[in-house]
Amino acid sequence: MQNQNSIQTGKVLVVGGGVGGIRAALDIAESGGDAVLADNAYSIGGLMTQLDRTFPTNNCDLCTLSPHLSESGRELHIELKTMTEVTGIQGAAGAFEVTLKTRPRYIDVQKCTACGECFERFPECVRFTPGLDHRAPTCMRYPQATPWAYSVDMEKCNDPEALEKVCKMGAILPEDRAEETLIEVSAVILAPGASIFDPAHLDHFGKGTYPNVFTSLEYERILSASGPTGGILERPSDGKQPERIAWIQCVGSRGIQKGAASYCSSACCMFATKEAIVTRERFKDDIETVIFYMDMRTSGKDYELYYQRAKNEFGVRFVRCRPHSVVQNPENMNLEISYTQDEKSENITEEFDMAVLSTGFMISEETRKMAEVMGIELNPHGFAETASFTPIETSKPGIFVCGMFESPKDIPETMVQGSAAACKALSIPYRGKPAPDHKLRAPADDAAENQWDDYDEYEEFPPERDVTGETPKVGVFVCDCGYNIGGVINVPEIVDYCKTVAGVETAVAVGHGCSGESQKMMESLIKEHQLNRVVIGGCSPRTHETKFQDMVRRAGLNKYLVEIANIRDQDTWVHGDQPEIAANKAKELIRMAVSRVWLSIPLADHTLPMNKDILVVGGGVSGMTSALALADRGFKVFLAERSPRLGGMAANIRKTLEGEDVRSKVEEMIERTMNHEKIQVMAPAIIVDHAGMPGMFTTGVQSGPQMFYSSIKHGVTILATGALPNRPSEYFLNEHDAVITQLELDERIEDNPESVKNAENVVMIQCVGSRTTDNPNCSRVCCQAAVKNALRIIKINPDARVIVLYRDMRTYGFQEDYYKKAREKGVVFVRYGLEDTPVAEADGDKVNVIFKEPILGVKVSVNADILCLSTGFISDDESTEDLGFIFHLQRTDDGYFLEDHVKLRPVDLPVPGFFVAGTAHAPKNIRESIVQAQAAAGRAQTLLSQDTINLGASVAKVDGKKCAACLICVRACPYSVPYINADGYSEIDPARCHGCGICASECPAKAIQLMQFQDDQILARLDGLFERMN
Amino acid sequence: MKDFEPVIVAFCCHYCAYTAADMAGSKRIAYPANVKIIRVPCSGKVDTIHIMKALENGADGVYVAGCLEGDCHFKNGNLRALQRVKQVQALLEEICIEPERVEMVTMSAGMGERFAKAAFEITEKIRKLGPNPSKAAMEKAKAA
Amino acid sequence: MITAERKPMEEIIASVRPYNRILLVGCNECVTVCAAGGRKEVGILSSALQMAFMQEGKTLDIKELTLERQCDPEYVEELVTVIDQADAVLSMACGCGVQEVARRYKDKPVYPALNTKFMGASERQGVWAERCQGCGDCILGLTGGICPVARCSKRLLNGPCGGSTAGKCEISQDVDCVWQLIWDRMKALGIENRYEEVMMAKDWRSSRDGGPRKIIREDLV
Structure with missing residues (x-):
C-alpha cells in the first residue's frame, strides 16, 4: 500500500542561478513543487556559462547547459527573479518570510525580443565579460542568455527618451524602479557560487601590469567562440598567436600567496589540464603547454585517466614546482618563469608567450552578507558550515546549501548537490498559510482508470494544428552551435543548399538552435510559412530531440513532425579537420532527414499509470540515505542488500577526517532503516532478473536465509552497491603483522589505542593499488585517511614519527587545512615517483621501509612498527558486471557504473528510471556518498511525481487486412506481446509493446509497421541519400 | 578505380551503436565519412528488404550495427539481425554480388573507438572490393 | 498448409530474362505463412532481380502485387488493371496460384518463382515438415x-x-x-x-x- 498523506510543500527559494541553483530549481519543479530562482545577475547561468569547454569530455558548455537554462526559463513552476537579492528573512523551516529586492532592469522582460536595436543605437549603456570586455553596453552575458532580454545601465544613458523610442516593442522602461517583494517559502536553498581570487595585488605574477598574463577564467573567455576575441587566441601585446603557454597552479589557493585562501580550490588542476588539452587539440604542435603545479589533484571519476592522456597523448608538460615569479621581458613582452625542482639545486628559467594563473575560488563579500541576513553559520573560510552526515544542511533548519558555497568543487559535484538540496528542501512540510495550489504530487495508489489518455498534460502547448491532407512543407533549421558546427562547415552555404532540396519550403540558419531566441525564431517561422514538417540540422536526437519536439509543439505541430539531422556529433565533431567532407556529409544527412520527414505523420503518445515504489540495491550508507529520504516522503521502498547486515563499508570506519564518530551515526541509520514502516529490508538478497520500463519495472530478488524468490514491482531503481576496499598483495600485506591498511589502522586507533601508543615509527605508503596499471584511477579517499590517521596517532603518541610516502597529496577542499596541520605537528611527507617506489623488508616483528628522499637524493631506511598501506577502493567488478548485465547498464573500464552524462547528469544512469549513488559510481568519502544518495532520491522524485508513464509513440501496429495470422510475430516477439485476436488477425497491445520492431521486420505479409520507424520512412532516408546518384 | 569512394549505409540501433557513434563524435575520434548512419530502435528492426534496397539504390556496402551479444536492449534483436544479414549474404551470392558487402557488427554504447574502428575496417574492405557491381554496370551502360 | 520455397535465383533470372516489364505477384495465404511468397518475399525478390539485371546493364520494370489468394479467380481478377503493363508474370504462389493466373490471362506468359513442396505443418519458427500427401x-x-x-x-x-x-x-x-x-x-x-x-x-x-x-x-x- 502506498501513502495517502501527501505532504504539503510550500515554495522553495533558490538563491543563486548558477548550475547548482538551476538544477535544484528544475528538480523541485519536476517533482511538482514550486521554486523562486533569484539571482543578482542580469541573467542566470553563473560561472559555467563563461567556460569554453568542460572536462573530461571537452565539450562546449553552452550547448550542454543551454537546454537546462531555457528549460528553467520555460518551466511553469519556476519563477525567475534576476537582478534580485535577499534582504531579510523571518520565521522558521516550513514558514519562512523572505524579503527580496529587485533592482530596476529598465526593460520589460516579457516584451523584449532581444532584437538588439537598443544595443546597436546606445552601446554606452550595455555591460560585460569579465576582465576582457572590449565593448561596454544593455547587457547579455552570453549568446543563450536566460531570460532572453537585455538590461540597461540607466546611469550611463544620456538620453532615456530616445532610448525608449528605439524599442518598437515598448519594452524599455526608463521609469523602472527597484521593487521589494515578500514571499513565503517553506525552505531555502543557497547556491550563490563563488567568486574568483583576484591576483592583481600580487606583484610577482604581473597580473594587470603584464598584458600577456591571464587568469584561467579569462583564458576560457578567449578560447570561447562567444568570447571577446571571437575565439581567436592572440597575445594582447602584439596580436601574435602564442607559441608557449604556461599555467601556474594554486594561485589564491593552499595559502601560498598574500591574501590566498588556505584551502585547496579542488577544480583548478582539472581545468588547467583541460585548458592545456583544448589548446593542444586546436593548435597541435604550434603551441607548447606547460603546467607548473604542486600536487596534481585529479581525484574525480576518471580524472586520473584524463591527466595521463594530457601527458601522454596531448604532450602537455607537467612540472612539479612552485614558480617564484613571472618576469616580463621588456623587449618582446615574453614572460620569464623561474623555478627550482626537488631533485635539482639549480634555478631554471623558461620563457613563455603567455601565462595563465589558475586562480582559486573565494566566497565573495556579497555572499557573506547574504549569509548574515540568512543567519547561518559560516566556517572560518566563509563557506557554509555543514557536517559529514548532514552535508548540505546549514546551521539553520530549513536552509540548505549547494555548490561552491558548501566547499570548492567542480560542476558534476555541484549538480549532485543541487539535486540533493532539492530533495532536502522538498522534505520540509509547509507550515505557513494554507495554499492549496502548493500541494505536492505525492504517492497515490489510484491506478488511473483510463490507460489511454492522449498525452497532452502540458497546458502550455497550443492545440495541434491538423495537417492531414496538406502537402508537406518542410522547414530546415541549421544550427551552428558556436564553433561546434559553424567552426567546421559554412552554415550559410549549407542553408543555401537546403533551399534547393526538393520539398523544402524554407531554410534558415539559427545559431544555437537550443537557445531561447532561436527557438522563438523557429516557432514564428513555422507559423509564418505554415510549415508542417521540420528538419533541424544540429546535434544528436538522443540528447536534444525533446527540446525540438517541444518547440514544434509550441508552434502548433505534432511533435513527431520534426526530424533531427545529426550534423554535429556524427559529422563536424568527427570530420573537424576535413571541412569539405563534413559539409558534404551535412548536406547528405539533411537530405536524408528531409526525405524522411516528408513521410512523417502525427502520432499520439501512449501512457500508463506509474508505479511509485522504489527498489534500492545496496544497504550501505548511500542506499540507506536514499531509502530513508524517499520513505520519509511516504514512498514505499524495497531495500535489497547482498550481505545479511546493513551498513556497508562505512560500518568499518570509526572516524571522519573532521573527527565525527561514524559508527554511532551508521548504527543510528541502520536502526531507523530497519524500523521504518515504509522500508522493506531484504537481506541477504541477490538480484536475479529484471524487466520493464521506468514506472513499471519488475525485478526478481532471492532473499532471506532460504533465498526465496520474489518478484518486486517498482517504478524506479537506485543502485548503491558500493565498491570494495582494495587489498593488493603488496608490501607483505596479509603476510606480516606490522603491515595493515588505513581501514585497519583507523579501527586499531579507536579500539586499541595502546597498540599505537608505543609505536616509534609509523610509515604510510599512498597509492598502493591505485593509479597503477591494474587500477588506473585515484581512490580519492586515501590521502585524507592518511592525514586523519597520522593526526590521531600524533595525538595519542606525540613522540611517534609518522612518515607519509606519497605521489601527490590530494587533500582537496578544506582537507588541505588538516594536511597543513599534520605537517605542523611533525608528520613527515615524502614524495616518491613511480620510477622509485618504496621497498619493504621484514625485520622481525617490524618492517624496514626503504625509500628515496628526493631533496637529499639518497635512499633512507626506516624501521617501522607499523607499515600502513593506503589501498583505497577497487570497484566491485563482479557485482557491477552482474547487475550491469541484468539491468542493461554501462560500466566504466574499471568497473564503476557509467552515468548518463558525466558533467550534467552525474546521478542519472543512461537507462531511464535508474539512478546511482555512492561508491558504485566512483570512489568517494562518506560526505560525498550521502550527498549523492540524497541527490538520487531527489532525481527519483522527479519521476515519481508523475502519475503516468509516457510510453512514446513508437509501438507496432498491425494492419488486420494484410495480416495472414501466420503467428510469426507471436513467436518472434521477445516479450510475447502479439496474439491472434477473435477476428483472426494479430493484435499488439501498445501498452506492452516495447517498440523494438522485430515483429515488423519479420512479418512476411508486411502487415506490421513500427510507428516512427515505418518501412517507407526508413527507405525514404535511403532515397534522400542516393538522390545524388540516381 | 583510384577515386572510388564507397558509399556505405550503417543501420545503427539507438541504444548501442548510434550512441557509440555519438560517443566517437564527442571524443573527436575520426572515422570515414563514407559511412551513412540510419538510426533504428533496435538492430532487429532492420529488415532484409532495407538492406537489399540500400544496395539496389547504390550502396557499395551495408552493415547493421547492434548491441553486443547478450546485451541487446530488446533481448535478442541483434541475433535476429544477424540471421537476416546472413540471409542477404546468401542471396547476394546467388546473384553474383560479393556477400562481404554486407556485415553485422556489435558494440556497446560506450565504445566510440570500436564504432570508428568498424567504420574504418568496413570502408577499407569495401574500397578493396570496388563499387557495387550492379551500380557500376549501370553507370557503364549509361555512359556507353 | 501448402509449403513452398523460392527457386534458385539462376532459374528465376533465366525465366524472366526475355522480358522488360515483370508483374511479380505474391499470395497472402499459405506461402505467406511459410515465408516463401508473401509481401516481404516479393519485395526481397524484386530487389534481388533488379540487382541481378543491373549487372547486365539492364533495369527491369517490376510491379509488385500480393493477392489475398492466387488460387481464387475473384482475387486473380484484381490483376486485370495491371496485367497489360507487364510482359510476363512471375508468380510467388504455389502451383495452384501460378496455374490460376495462367488460366485467367491466356496471352500472358506466367513463370513460377517458387517450388511448391508439400502439405505440411510448422514444427517451430522457420521449420516446416511434410504431414499429408492428399x-x-x-x-x-x-x-x-x-x-x-x-x-x-x-x-x-x-x-x-x-x-x-x-x-x-x-x-x-x-x-x-x-x-x-x-x-x-x-x-x-x-x-x-x-x-x-x-x-x-x-x-x-x-x-x-x-x-x-x-x-x-x-x-x-
Whole structure:
C-alpha cells in the first residue's frame, strides 16, 4: 500500500542561478513543487556559462547547459527573479518570510525580443565579460542568455527618451524602479557560487601590469567562440598567436600567496589540464603547454585517466614546482618563469608567450552578507558550515546549501548537490498559510482508470494544428552551435543548399538552435510559412530531440513532425579537420532527414499509470540515505542488500577526517532503516532478473536465509552497491603483522589505542593499488585517511614519527587545512615517483621501509612498527558486471557504473528510471556518498511525481487486412506481446509493446509497421541519400 | 578505380551503436565519412528488404550495427539481425554480388573507438572490393 | 498448409530474362505463412532481380502485387488493371496460384518463382515438415493420428521395414521412423492391440493414380 498523506510543500527559494541553483530549481519543479530562482545577475547561468569547454569530455558548455537554462526559463513552476537579492528573512523551516529586492532592469522582460536595436543605437549603456570586455553596453552575458532580454545601465544613458523610442516593442522602461517583494517559502536553498581570487595585488605574477598574463577564467573567455576575441587566441601585446603557454597552479589557493585562501580550490588542476588539452587539440604542435603545479589533484571519476592522456597523448608538460615569479621581458613582452625542482639545486628559467594563473575560488563579500541576513553559520573560510552526515544542511533548519558555497568543487559535484538540496528542501512540510495550489504530487495508489489518455498534460502547448491532407512543407533549421558546427562547415552555404532540396519550403540558419531566441525564431517561422514538417540540422536526437519536439509543439505541430539531422556529433565533431567532407556529409544527412520527414505523420503518445515504489540495491550508507529520504516522503521502498547486515563499508570506519564518530551515526541509520514502516529490508538478497520500463519495472530478488524468490514491482531503481576496499598483495600485506591498511589502522586507533601508543615509527605508503596499471584511477579517499590517521596517532603518541610516502597529496577542499596541520605537528611527507617506489623488508616483528628522499637524493631506511598501506577502493567488478548485465547498464573500464552524462547528469544512469549513488559510481568519502544518495532520491522524485508513464509513440501496429495470422510475430516477439485476436488477425497491445520492431521486420505479409520507424520512412532516408546518384 | 569512394549505409540501433557513434563524435575520434548512419530502435528492426534496397539504390556496402551479444536492449534483436544479414549474404551470392558487402557488427554504447574502428575496417574492405557491381554496370551502360 | 520455397535465383533470372516489364505477384495465404511468397518475399525478390539485371546493364520494370489468394479467380481478377503493363508474370504462389493466373490471362506468359513442396505443418519458427500427401482416403483413424502415407519413406501400411533403427528411418538419422511414432502413440492411448490389425492394400485410385481430381459440392454449386 502506498501513502495517502501527501505532504504539503510550500515554495522553495533558490538563491543563486548558477548550475547548482538551476538544477535544484528544475528538480523541485519536476517533482511538482514550486521554486523562486533569484539571482543578482542580469541573467542566470553563473560561472559555467563563461567556460569554453568542460572536462573530461571537452565539450562546449553552452550547448550542454543551454537546454537546462531555457528549460528553467520555460518551466511553469519556476519563477525567475534576476537582478534580485535577499534582504531579510523571518520565521522558521516550513514558514519562512523572505524579503527580496529587485533592482530596476529598465526593460520589460516579457516584451523584449532581444532584437538588439537598443544595443546597436546606445552601446554606452550595455555591460560585460569579465576582465576582457572590449565593448561596454544593455547587457547579455552570453549568446543563450536566460531570460532572453537585455538590461540597461540607466546611469550611463544620456538620453532615456530616445532610448525608449528605439524599442518598437515598448519594452524599455526608463521609469523602472527597484521593487521589494515578500514571499513565503517553506525552505531555502543557497547556491550563490563563488567568486574568483583576484591576483592583481600580487606583484610577482604581473597580473594587470603584464598584458600577456591571464587568469584561467579569462583564458576560457578567449578560447570561447562567444568570447571577446571571437575565439581567436592572440597575445594582447602584439596580436601574435602564442607559441608557449604556461599555467601556474594554486594561485589564491593552499595559502601560498598574500591574501590566498588556505584551502585547496579542488577544480583548478582539472581545468588547467583541460585548458592545456583544448589548446593542444586546436593548435597541435604550434603551441607548447606547460603546467607548473604542486600536487596534481585529479581525484574525480576518471580524472586520473584524463591527466595521463594530457601527458601522454596531448604532450602537455607537467612540472612539479612552485614558480617564484613571472618576469616580463621588456623587449618582446615574453614572460620569464623561474623555478627550482626537488631533485635539482639549480634555478631554471623558461620563457613563455603567455601565462595563465589558475586562480582559486573565494566566497565573495556579497555572499557573506547574504549569509548574515540568512543567519547561518559560516566556517572560518566563509563557506557554509555543514557536517559529514548532514552535508548540505546549514546551521539553520530549513536552509540548505549547494555548490561552491558548501566547499570548492567542480560542476558534476555541484549538480549532485543541487539535486540533493532539492530533495532536502522538498522534505520540509509547509507550515505557513494554507495554499492549496502548493500541494505536492505525492504517492497515490489510484491506478488511473483510463490507460489511454492522449498525452497532452502540458497546458502550455497550443492545440495541434491538423495537417492531414496538406502537402508537406518542410522547414530546415541549421544550427551552428558556436564553433561546434559553424567552426567546421559554412552554415550559410549549407542553408543555401537546403533551399534547393526538393520539398523544402524554407531554410534558415539559427545559431544555437537550443537557445531561447532561436527557438522563438523557429516557432514564428513555422507559423509564418505554415510549415508542417521540420528538419533541424544540429546535434544528436538522443540528447536534444525533446527540446525540438517541444518547440514544434509550441508552434502548433505534432511533435513527431520534426526530424533531427545529426550534423554535429556524427559529422563536424568527427570530420573537424576535413571541412569539405563534413559539409558534404551535412548536406547528405539533411537530405536524408528531409526525405524522411516528408513521410512523417502525427502520432499520439501512449501512457500508463506509474508505479511509485522504489527498489534500492545496496544497504550501505548511500542506499540507506536514499531509502530513508524517499520513505520519509511516504514512498514505499524495497531495500535489497547482498550481505545479511546493513551498513556497508562505512560500518568499518570509526572516524571522519573532521573527527565525527561514524559508527554511532551508521548504527543510528541502520536502526531507523530497519524500523521504518515504509522500508522493506531484504537481506541477504541477490538480484536475479529484471524487466520493464521506468514506472513499471519488475525485478526478481532471492532473499532471506532460504533465498526465496520474489518478484518486486517498482517504478524506479537506485543502485548503491558500493565498491570494495582494495587489498593488493603488496608490501607483505596479509603476510606480516606490522603491515595493515588505513581501514585497519583507523579501527586499531579507536579500539586499541595502546597498540599505537608505543609505536616509534609509523610509515604510510599512498597509492598502493591505485593509479597503477591494474587500477588506473585515484581512490580519492586515501590521502585524507592518511592525514586523519597520522593526526590521531600524533595525538595519542606525540613522540611517534609518522612518515607519509606519497605521489601527490590530494587533500582537496578544506582537507588541505588538516594536511597543513599534520605537517605542523611533525608528520613527515615524502614524495616518491613511480620510477622509485618504496621497498619493504621484514625485520622481525617490524618492517624496514626503504625509500628515496628526493631533496637529499639518497635512499633512507626506516624501521617501522607499523607499515600502513593506503589501498583505497577497487570497484566491485563482479557485482557491477552482474547487475550491469541484468539491468542493461554501462560500466566504466574499471568497473564503476557509467552515468548518463558525466558533467550534467552525474546521478542519472543512461537507462531511464535508474539512478546511482555512492561508491558504485566512483570512489568517494562518506560526505560525498550521502550527498549523492540524497541527490538520487531527489532525481527519483522527479519521476515519481508523475502519475503516468509516457510510453512514446513508437509501438507496432498491425494492419488486420494484410495480416495472414501466420503467428510469426507471436513467436518472434521477445516479450510475447502479439496474439491472434477473435477476428483472426494479430493484435499488439501498445501498452506492452516495447517498440523494438522485430515483429515488423519479420512479418512476411508486411502487415506490421513500427510507428516512427515505418518501412517507407526508413527507405525514404535511403532515397534522400542516393538522390545524388540516381 | 583510384577515386572510388564507397558509399556505405550503417543501420545503427539507438541504444548501442548510434550512441557509440555519438560517443566517437564527442571524443573527436575520426572515422570515414563514407559511412551513412540510419538510426533504428533496435538492430532487429532492420529488415532484409532495407538492406537489399540500400544496395539496389547504390550502396557499395551495408552493415547493421547492434548491441553486443547478450546485451541487446530488446533481448535478442541483434541475433535476429544477424540471421537476416546472413540471409542477404546468401542471396547476394546467388546473384553474383560479393556477400562481404554486407556485415553485422556489435558494440556497446560506450565504445566510440570500436564504432570508428568498424567504420574504418568496413570502408577499407569495401574500397578493396570496388563499387557495387550492379551500380557500376549501370553507370557503364549509361555512359556507353 | 501448402509449403513452398523460392527457386534458385539462376532459374528465376533465366525465366524472366526475355522480358522488360515483370508483374511479380505474391499470395497472402499459405506461402505467406511459410515465408516463401508473401509481401516481404516479393519485395526481397524484386530487389534481388533488379540487382541481378543491373549487372547486365539492364533495369527491369517490376510491379509488385500480393493477392489475398492466387488460387481464387475473384482475387486473380484484381490483376486485370495491371496485367497489360507487364510482359510476363512471375508468380510467388504455389502451383495452384501460378496455374490460376495462367488460366485467367491466356496471352500472358506466367513463370513460377517458387517450388511448391508439400502439405505440411510448422514444427517451430522457420521449420516446416511434410504431414499429408492428399491420398484421398484418410487412414489417420487407424494409425493413432500419424500418417504413414506421408511420413514413411516407403509408404508402408503395416509396420516398419527392417531399416528402422532406434526410432529413426534408414534414409536419414534426421527422419523419425513413423511406425515407431505410431506405436508409441498407440501405446500411450492404450490401443496397442489395434497395431496387430492388418491393413488391406490401399486403393490408390482416390489418390493421383486415378487421374486429376476434383471436388464438387452440389449444395454449393
